[in-house]
Amino acid sequence: MVLFPFLVPLLLSSFVLASSKWNGLSHGMHKVKVDSYEVQHKATGEPLPPLDTVYYFDQLIDHDDPSLGTFQQRYWVSWDYYQPGGPILLMNAGEEDASAYIGYLTVSTITGYLAEMLNGSVVLLEHRFFGQSNPYPDLTTESLRVLTLQQAIDDHEYFIENVQLPIPGGDQVGPDKAPWVLFGGSYPGALASYTLYNKPDLFAAGYASSAVVQAISDFWGYYEPTREYMPMNCSSDVEAVIAHVDEVLDSGNATAIQALKDNFGLGSVTANDDFAWALATVLQTWQDLLESGSGTIFYEFCDALEVKDGQSAGPGGWGLDHALAAWGDYYQNSDFLVDPGVSTRTTQTITPISGPTPITGTGRGIGFCVTSSGSGKTAPPQGTPTLVSRFAQPERWERQCTYFFPEVFSSPPDTSLAAARTNQQYGGWNVSTARLVFANGVRDPWREATVAANASPNAGSDLQPHLIGEGFHCSDMLTAEGNVNPSVKAVQQQALQYIAQWLEDWKPSA
Ligand SMILES: *[C@@H]1O[C@H](CO)[C@@H](O)[C@H](O)[C@H]1NC(C)=O
Numbered sequence: 001m002v003l004f005p006f007l008v009p010l011l012l013s014s015f016v017l018a019s020s021k022w023n024g025l026s027h028g029m030h031k032v033k034v035d036s037y038e039v040q041h042k043a044t045g046e047p048l049p050p051l052d053t054v055y056y057f058d059q060l061i062d063h064d065d066p067s068l069g070t071f072q073q074r075y076w077v078s079w080d081y082y083q084p085g086g087p088i089l090l091m092n093a094g095e096e097d098a099s100a101y102i103g104y105l106t107v108s109t110i111t112g113y114l115a116e117m118l119n120g121s122v123v124l125l126e127h128r129f130f131g132q133s134n135p136y137p138d139l140t141t142e143s144l145r146v147l148t149l150q151q152a153i154d155d156h157e158y159f160i161e162n163v164q165l166p167i168p169g170g171d172q173v174g175p176d177k178a179p180w181v182l183f184g185g186s187y188p189g190a191l192a193s194y195t196l197y198n199k200p201d202l203f204a205a206g207y208a209s210s211a212v213v214q215a216i217s218d219f220w221g222y223y224e225p226t227r228e229y230m231p232m233n234c235s236s237d238v239e240a241v242i243a244h245v246d247e248v249l250d251s252g253n254a255t256a257i258q259a260l261k262d263n264f265g266l267g268s269v270t271a272n273d274d275f276a277w278a279l280a281t282v283l284q285t286w287q288d289l290l291e292s293g294s295g296t297i298f299y300e301f302c303d304a305l306e307v308k309d310g311q312s313a314g315p316g317g318w319g320l321d322h323a324l325a326a327w328g329d330y331y332q333n334s335d336f337l338v339d340p341g342v343s344t345r346t347t348q349t350i351t352p353i354s355g356p357t358p359i360t361g362t363g364r365g366i367g368f369c370v371t372s373s374g375s376g377k378t379a380p381p382q383g384t385p386t387l388v389s390r391f392a393q394p395e396r397w398e399r400q401c402t403y404f405f406p407e408v409f410s411s412p413p414d415t416s417l418a419a420a421r422t423n424q425q426y427g428g429w430n431v432s433t434a435r436l437v438f439a440n441g442v443r444d445p446w447r448e449a450t451v452a453a454n455a456s457p458n459a460g461s462d463l464q465p466h467l468i469g470e471g472f473h474c475s476d477m478l479t480a481e482g483n484v485n486p487s488v489k490a491v492q493q494q495a496l497q498y499i500a501q502w503l504e505d506w507k508p509s510a
């Protein structure tokens with residue numbers, strides 16, 4: 001706190017995303033397989049550069065001080081459906097290497113689908129500090145000064161105003177000449193909302209999927225959609241195990257606590273709140289679920305608890321004894337990789353990487369502190385049923401900041417203040433802007449941080465429709481999900497109609 005006082009607000013208000021996103025378990029938007037990168041223009045048959053062709057944009061390192069120069073920000077483009085005058089659909093890949101999201105250039109996704117419908121071009125942009133789009137050759141605290149929400153928002157503006165796209169007429173596509181639409185899911189969804197709120201009239205339209213717009217430091221709502229929609233026998237048994245875990249932890253009986261941790265193969269996890277987190281990690285695989293395929297770990301786990309001698313338990317589950325043993329067995333003997341708790345990591349593992357190898361901004365750049373303002377997944381208050389131990393509290397998250405950024409945080413910060421500031425600055429779920437579609441799914445674990453949250457006072461409007469289907473996290477961005485779930489399809493169709501209408505009404509200003 002003493003060394004770099006400026007960093008505290010910057011880091012803490014930077015990202016509103018998942019702590020899970022850097023523990024290697026769950027990510028935001030789903031990746032989509034691309035069968036072939038070869039592509040031709042659909043109307044002319046002319047061969048186009050392969051989809052994985054990387055382009056570079058000279059982005060300002062610091063929008064508050066252009067004299068600091070530029071860095072190379074990577075992007076990818078598809079224009080197989082493009083006709084001059086068509087919209088440019090910009091998607092920010094968020095907190096990961098963007099090359100994993102090339103599928104969003106194709107009709108397997110909402111962006112490619114809209115490009116086909118409207119003769120548009122899709123541009124996939126890598127977020128500063130991720131993949132190979134690094135303002136500085138290291139991830140020191142000093143460099144991370146320019147990792148803030150506002151810099152990421154300003155990146156959008158500077159990019160669309162200055163980029164020369166490889167598409168026909170691509171040097172004449174500023175936002176005054178061509179309609180740009182901003183897309184994103186999860187954190188990039190929130191970024192889309194923040195951008196349209198912060199810079200009204202820059203984009204012709206926006207699409208924010210599972211957008212975690214509301215920063216919440218004590219985010220117990222994360223596990224609520226899971227509890228509501230998971231198989232009932234499994235939730236009964238998980239709740240029974242967790243009630244027992246809390247009873248033992250509360251007892252303070254060191255022998256019993258050690259035996260309990262050993263049951264899960266977590267005997268070496270000292271802090272009770274780290275143990276609580278480790279037990280919750282399997283529940284977070286709910287975030288990977290899709291109806292059209294992947295993300296089956298969650299159900300594997302429930303099967304492990306609920307299927308005994310070829311028989312499934314009824315809604316009440318098998319009860320504590322069997323569930324405790326089965327969960328322990330699953331943690332010790334399945335392929336599932338339990339996160340033993342980040343506080344076991346030392347500062348050594350976060351030594352900035354520099355030198356000739358390009359840094360990949362997934363490690364320290366996404367350290368928990370940077371993300372903490374909206375991601376402290378915790379247990380609900382007493383009296384509310386819970387899937388996670390009540391030892392999971394914000395303090396555990398705040399403590400991580402002292403491990404990751406010891407030079408900044410000599411003591412754990414109060415993340416609720418940073419969350420309030422972010423909500424104040426970018427509207428949170430109260431946001432009111434124009435020509436932005438919010439797409440959500442009731443089964444999304446992040447639902448309670450979106451405009452679809454039960455607590456959100458905001459019902460939306462025709463200029464800012466809040467569309468809610470039965471989807472999971474970001475599932476409305478995938479064409480295949482609409483094909484297997486009519487309510488997701490309905491969200492996609494309505495979103496596309498809104499956007500098509502707004503684009504029809506759009507006029508160039510230059
Ligand atoms: C898309 O381009 C085709 C020509 O390839 C044209 O016939 C069609 O009307 C265009 N659609 C839109 C929505 O502009």
Ligand SMILES: *[C@@H]1O[C@H](CO)[C@@H](O)[C@H](O)[C@H]1NC(C)=O
Pocket residue numbers: 253254255256259
């Ligand atoms: C502590 O737990 C152990 C193991 O469950 C038990 O044998 C022992 O009686 C407990 N001690 C107290 C003081 O309750």
Ligand SMILES: *[C@@H]1O[C@H](CO)[C@@H](O)[C@H](O)[C@H]1NC(C)=O
Pocket residue numbers: 231232233234299302303304306307312313314315
């Ligand atoms: C019980 O568990 C099995 C296996 O996970 C699952 O297939 C089934 O739907 C569950 N039934 C109920 C009533 O929860």
Ligand SMILES: *[C@@H]1O[C@H](CO)[C@@H](O)[C@H](O)[C@H]1NC(C)=O
Pocket residue numbers: 423424427428430457
């Ligand atoms: C959001 O709206 C609610 C209810 O209208 C209000 O109490 C709250 O202060 C607002 N929050 C922000 C950040 O504007």
